[in-house]
Amino acid sequence: MPASFSQPIPQISVTELKQLLEAASDDVQFVDVREANELAIAKLEGFEHLPLSAFGEWSQTIQTRLDPQKETIVLCHHGVRSAQMCQWLQTQGFVHVKNVVGGIDAYAHVVDRSVPQY
Numbered sequence: 001m002p003a004s005f006s007q008p009i010p011q012i013s014v015t016e017l018k019q020l021l022e023a024a025s026d027d028v029q030f031v032d033v034r035e036a037n038e039l040a041i042a043k044l045e046g047f048e049h050l051p052l053s054a055f056g057e058w059s060q061t062i063q064t065r066l067d068p069q070k071e072t073i074v075l076c077h078h079g080v081r082s083a084q085m086c087q088w089l090q091t092q093g094f095v096h097v098k099n100v101v102g103g104i105d106a107y108a109h110v111v112d113r114s115v116p117q118y
Contacts, residue, residue: 009083009086009087009090009097009098009099010086010097010098010099011098011099011100011101012073012098012099012100012101013100013101013102014100014101014102014106014107014110014111015110015111017073017075017100017107017111018107018111018112020073021044021045021046024046027070027071028070028071028072028073029048029066029067029070029071029072029073030044030046030047030048030072030073030075031047031048031050031066031072031073031074031075031082031085032044032047032048032049032050032074032075032076032104033050033051033052033074033075033076033081033082033084033085034049034051034075034076034077034081034104035051035053036049036051038077038118041116041118042104042108042115042116042117042118043104044075044104044107044115047075048065048066050065050085052081052084052085062089062092063092063093066089066094068092068093068094068095069095069096070096071096071098072089072094072096072097072098073098073100074086074089074097074098074099074100075100075103075104075107076100076103076104077103077104077105077118078102078103078105078106079099079100079101079102079103079106082099082100082103083099086098086099105117
């Protein structure tokens, strides 16, 4: 995945993420870019798993796997890998991409303490 981009990335808080998940709207799609071993420890329902390490496997089909016009929320452990994914999605024509600030770690601290931390 290319590393340098210039567009700012819109962000949402873990509290806003909780509200979106509870609303369960078809207008929002959720992507988790963490690795399978991380998902085995902690995951949130409703997220499509697209690990960055497998970028070569899914990147060519991103336009069919996800809708570029829908709001797209991207999650990782702390928010760094998801920010990279957001930047790349923007270059692919995705117009409503948001990074979850603090990732699943912040979600576990602030929103749902039952989510395992690692």
